[in-house]
Amino acid sequence: MESLIKKLRLAGLAAASVLAMNTASAKDITLAYVANSMQFPYDVALGKGFQDACKELGCKALVLDARASVERQGNVIDDLIAQKVDGIAMIAVDSVVARTWVDRAADSNIPFVAAAVQIGDPNKVPIRQVYGKLTALVTTDDVVAGERAGELAARILPKDHVAKIGIVEGAPGFAVVRQRTEGFKNALEKAGVKYQIVASQPTDWTPAKGESVCQNMLTANSDLDLVFSQADDMALGCARALRSSGSKAKLIATAGGSRLGNEAIRNGGIDGSVCTRPQMVGRLAAQALYDAVTGKNTRRAQFVTYDTPVITKANLTVCPAEW
Template identity: 60%
Template sequence: MKIAFVKTGVAGIALAMALVATPAAAKEITLGIVAANMQYPFNAAAVRGFQAEAKKLGAKTVVLDGKGSVEAQGNAIDDLISQKVDGIGSILLDSVVAKTWVDRAAENNIPFVSVGVQVGDPDKVPLRQVYPKLTALVTRDDVESGELAGELAAKLLPKGRTAKIGIVEGTAGVAAVKQRTQGFKEGLAKMGAKYEIVASQPTDWTAEQGEAVCQNILTAHPDVDLFFGQYDDIGLGCSRAVRSVGSHAQIVTADGGSRRGIEAIKVGDMAGSVCSEPETIGRLSAKALYDAITNKNTPKAQLIMYKQIAVTKANLSQCQPQF
């Protein structure tokens, strides 16, 4: 009886220790997110959504800012890898250089999600192809975004003559820039528009450069009929340039739907935009990382997207601004 009692006691103690130890021993999940530049409202909103979803899932977050520098962003991602975080998300500044960052994360068995930016050479990577070492690409369809803007623009162009269009791009080297222009042309063609692109120039995605580029285009082509801005801030800057010279050029944007962009459409400074949901992208990115960490059977190289709509003054209520 004594021996049996001792055995039962040891088992009971072991079980009690296991019950006490399990919660303490459970590994806390840490997700890192590296923005392109937290000064960009889109980035700030995506990070906000990422943090909110991580908190909901019970994970910690580490937020780092690339501050518009490819080198700084690369260093930030390297820091997260060295810290051995459980997963990394990033709003990438350079689609080509990003491959090396994703590769390093994969070598260290750290899931990596690209937040809103395709990885790989924009001139070589097929549309919607996800880099194989990514856990997921979480984004809107940038070709669709451009196409919706093109269809909207076609309705605004003058009839009976070839319209003149200026394209105000984002930063060169980002896959979305080429894709939005491609989609914009497809949207115009779908609507049977007659047009000529008189200028196409890059910016750093800011209103200041949007204004400067549009001023340059208006100086060279004062009769331009419409500007296509690839981001709301670009369109807002462009609208200042248009007003300053008394031009009647219309402005439409892709990746729009910001609070200031919605207000600009309300007052007539911009004609319309394609509603973007950066907080949604951030939330979906955190969820994709968490799933990959907690379930090793989660598929790799997922493409995760949401449906987009174009908005004008007539249907603004359909776009709830997230940035």
């Protein structure tokens, strides 16, 4: 009996020691998030979600700004690897160049998560493919987001003629530009909509550029039926262009769920969008890194996403603004 009690005591001490070590290791874990540019509300919101998740998990979060510079982002990643941080998440400024950074982190056994942007050539990387040396790609499923925007467009486009559509794209070099357009077209074709893409122009993800692009489209095609903006920010600028020109074109977007975007939907400036949750992306990125560092989940090349419902004036509550 005394022997059994002694064994139980030893087991209890061992369990307490393991718990203490786990608690200490959580406090010692440092995870870094490197934004594309903190001038973008999306990047800021993702960082908030990342920090909030780290706080709940008991680890330390570093949030760093590449200021939309490939060189600066590369230098930041190199510094983090040299400092031996425990994990890195990043919105890549250049998804092709970023592959070398992921490789270097992998060589140093540092888990790496791509947030919102695939790693690899955006014109060649298959949809939903995750670069093999990544812990995970944590992102909106942008093909699905495009499809949901296309489904909304199919409901509101005219049926008595071939609909003329203009597409306000994101910045060149992002795989999401191709993916959102692909999903959008897939949905229109599945619905049997007769349409023509009469204009498709890139932006820098800003409202100002969205306004400029839409003005150009309306000048060349005054009878546009619909504008599809690949993000809320450009849609806000496009709404101004539509309003000032007196155009009756419908306006829908993806990457919705921003405070200003939701307000524009409520006021009728934007007809609808597709919910995007950057804070959720940040949370999921931090969790994936934490699980990899602590050994809870050491799988590579995971694809991690979340639900993205269509949002209109009738159901804004399903997508509370996160940015």
